[in-house]
Amino acid sequence: MTLEIRLSHQFPGFRLEVELTAPPGLTCLFGSSGSGKTTVINAVAGLLKPDRADILLDGQPIHQLPPHKRGIGYVFQDARLFPHLTVLGNLTYAARIRRRAPKDLDRTVALLGIGALLDRRPGALSGGERQRVAIGRALLSEPRLILMDEPLAALDEARKAEILPHIETLRDVLGLPILYVSHALPEVARLATTIAVLDAGRLVAQGPAARLLSDPETASLLGLADAGAILSARIAAQEADGLTRVETGAGPLWLPRLTGAPGDPVRLRIAAQDVMLATDRPVGLSALNILSARILSLRPADATGMLVQLDLAGQPLLARVTQRSAQALGLTPGREVFAIVKSVAMARDGESAPEARG
Amino acid sequence: MLAALTPEELTVLGLSLKVSLWATLASLPLGLLAAYALARWRFPGHGLLNGLVHLPLILPPVVTGYLLLLAFGRQGWIGAPLWDWFGVTFAFRWTGAALAAAVMAFPLMVRAIRLAIEAVDPKLEQAAATLGAARPVVFLTVTLPLILPGIIAGAVLAFAKAMGEFGATITFVANIPGQTQTLPTAIYSFLQVPGGEAAAWRLVLISVAVALLALALSEWLSRRVAARIAGR
Numbered sequence: 001m002t003l004e005i006r007l008s009h010q011f012p013g014f015r016l017e018v019e020l021t022a023p024p025g026l027t028c029l030f031g032s033s034g035s036g037k038t039t040v041i042n043a044v045a046g047l048l049k050p051d052r053a054d055i056l057l058d059g060q061p062i063h064q065l066p067p068h069k070r071g072i073g074y075v076f077q078d079a080r081l082f083p084h085l086t087v088l089g090n091l092t093y094a095a096r097i098r099r100r101a102p103k104d105l106d107r108t109v110a111l112l113g114i115g116a117l118l119d120r121r122p123g124a125l126s127g128g129e130r131q132r133v134a135i136g137r138a139l140l141s142e143p144r145l146i147l148m149d150e151p152l153a154a155l156d157e158a159r160k161a162e163i164l165p166h167i168e169t170l171r172d173v174l175g176l177p178i179l180y181v182s183h184a185l186p187e188v189a190r191l192a193t194t195i196a197v198l199d200a201g202r203l204v205a206q207g208p209a210a211r212l213l214s215d216p217e218t219a220s221l222l223g224l225a226d227a228g229a230i231l232s233a234r235i236a237a238q239e240a241d242g243l244t245r246v247e248t249g250a251g252p253l254w255l256p257r258l259t260g261a262p263g264d265p266v267r268l269r270i271a272a273q274d275v276m277l278a279t280d281r282p283v284g285l286s287a288l289n290i291l292s293a294r295i296l297s298l299r300p301a302d303a304t305g306m307l308v309q310l311d312l313a314g315q316p317l318l319a320r321v322t323q324r325s326a327q328a329l330g331l332t333p334g335r336e337v338f339a340i341v342k343s344v345a346m347a348r349d350g351e352s353a354p355e356a357r358g
Numbered sequence: 359m360l361a362a363l364t365p366e367e368l369t370v371l372g373l374s375l376k377v378s379l380w381a382t383l384a385s386l387p388l389g390l391l392a393a394y395a396l397a398r399w400r401f402p403g404h405g406l407l408n409g410l411v412h413l414p415l416i417l418p419p420v421v422t423g424y425l426l427l428l429a430f431g432r433q434g435w436i437g438a439p440l441w442d443w444f445g446v447t448f449a450f451r452w453t454g455a456a457l458a459a460a461v462m463a464f465p466l467m468v469r470a471i472r473l474a475i476e477a478v479d480p481k482l483e484q485a486a487a488t489l490g491a492a493r494p495v496v497f498l499t500v501t502l503p504l505i506l507p508g509i510i511a512g513a514v515l516a517f518a519k520a521m522g523e524f525g526a527t528i529t530f531v532a533n534i535p536g537q538t539q540t541l542p543t544a545i546y547s548f549l550q551v552p553g554g555e556a557a558a559w560r561l562v563l564i565s566v567a568v569a570l571l572a573l574a575l576s577e578w579l580s581r582r583v584a585a586r587i588a589g590r
Contacts, residue, residue, distance in 0.1 A: 067484070068495075080481050082500060084500075097495050
């Protein structure tokens with residue numbers, strides 16, 4: 001299923017004008033607060049009536065339907081569990097009002113790990129538990145589309161780590177479009193398959209996550225400090241010294257032990273500022289992770305810095321260097337260089353994004 | 359305990375309870391609707407409805423009673439058609455006492471329920487809508503359970519007000535023993551005759567007992583309901 005959104009709405013002071021396609025997988029609507037993200041997601045849910053809207057789900061218009069007929073599962077930032085119902089009562093709410101037996105209740109409960117909570121009241125749950133129940137409740141309404149409005153924003157890091165793997169599982173298992181609103185780049189980098197960047201009511205970039213995160217032009221829109229690339233790789237071997245060798249296609253990376261068998265896919269996020277460049281393969285260096293790459297382009301990032309876009313055997317990588325070094329090393333597009341990776345963040349199913357310093 | 363009462367006292371007590379109970383129960387649906395409209399809907403005439411609902415609270419009860427008499431008396435502009443077409447009349451009947459009590463208690467009931475509705479987070483109702491619930495279903499499955507303590511509080515308040523209603527009742531349906539004589543009007547009657555103090559005192563004690571009982575019952579009810587919906 002695919003979600004297509006075309007809408008415009010005049011707010012006092014700014015105009016929202018968005019044309020967006022969300023394929024199956026997780027589409028992240030990224031932008032600062034006030035950029036119009038929540039308006040878009042609420043318009044899709046039918047909780048807000050924009051001046052003009054065309055919202056198609058698999059080619060079928062849904063914008064003329066009231067919210068309860070749109071077949072959406074909405075996970076709110078504040079969970080919004082019904083306080084007068086138990087966890088089980090919340091999970092089966094959608095089925096009960098349709099006078100049906102809940103479909104896939106056991107599977108959903110197991111998937112989210114909330115089996116022990118079923119008899120509890122929302123007031124007795126932690127923030128993370130509440131959010132998992134809210135996700136379960138949305139899934140059990142048999143939606144054709146899932147909306148998530150900053151579901152992790154109210155949670156601390158530990159709770160985020162508790163929820164993230166579940167959202168990844170949904171993304172990979174359900175085959176439904178998930179529209180996910182966020183302004184937290186680490187979340188976006190880890191979860192998104194597609195990214196749409198919203199700024200002051202307008203879409204300023206839209207495309208596959210891997211491309212947008214590594215394109216210097218869009219990287220600056222996403223927040224320069226966090227510019228970086230997503231690298232798909234596979235676990236190659238568990239080494240005797242406790243490190244895990246990961247094969248990227250452009251050379252091996254050694255990371256602190258990851259759970260997983262050889263052949264398992266991993267998503268690595270490498271921030272631009274954690275990549276150094278060398279024109280010759282460095283010797284006598286403590287860094288383990290050196291990859292050969294080719295420069296695609298150089299762009300000024302700020303007063304003193306440059307963003308260098310690299311090709312890593314077909315995959316993008318970003319490096320941040322000073323203009324002074326770029327000049328001194330003679331970095332130009334097409335040149336072969338070596339990328340020294342100082343730090344890699346993990347983004348993988350069932351793993352809570354440890355920082356791996358090599 | 360009831361055996362200690364004289365037949366006349368039992369009649370007065372029974373009539374008072376009947377009048378108050380009917381006044382409360384019959385006005386509850388309308389009170390709920392008015393409270394919901396005032397809390398949630400914006401419409402022309404919102405202020406007018408608000409004023410109308412609160413009018414019995416501000417007007418002298420005698421005025422309210424007299425207006426009821428004008429409207430619902432046998433010759434009244436509502437009372438006459440009711441009598442001609444349906445043979446129904448409120449004048450000088452216990453039903454009239456119930457109507458007077460209901461009108462007088464209405465503002466208190468609406469106020470309590472309205473506060474409860476305003477305390478319900480509309481975001482919860484939105485969440486229910488996204489889960490497939492149409493408006494009426496949202497009301498029945500989310501709003502209503504959450505405002506139940508407010509409804510109980512409003513009903514108890516209305517019942518207490520109805521038990522004590524005097525001015526509008528005596529103006530509208532007079533003070534006929536066995537027909538329209540409630541606890542307050544009976545106490546008033548006894549106080550009008552020399553040597554009636556002792557009988558009045560017995561009714562005063564009955565009134566106090568009923569009030570305490572009603573209060574205890576409502577406390578118990580709302581504590582149970584509150585525990586059930588507190589989300590713990």
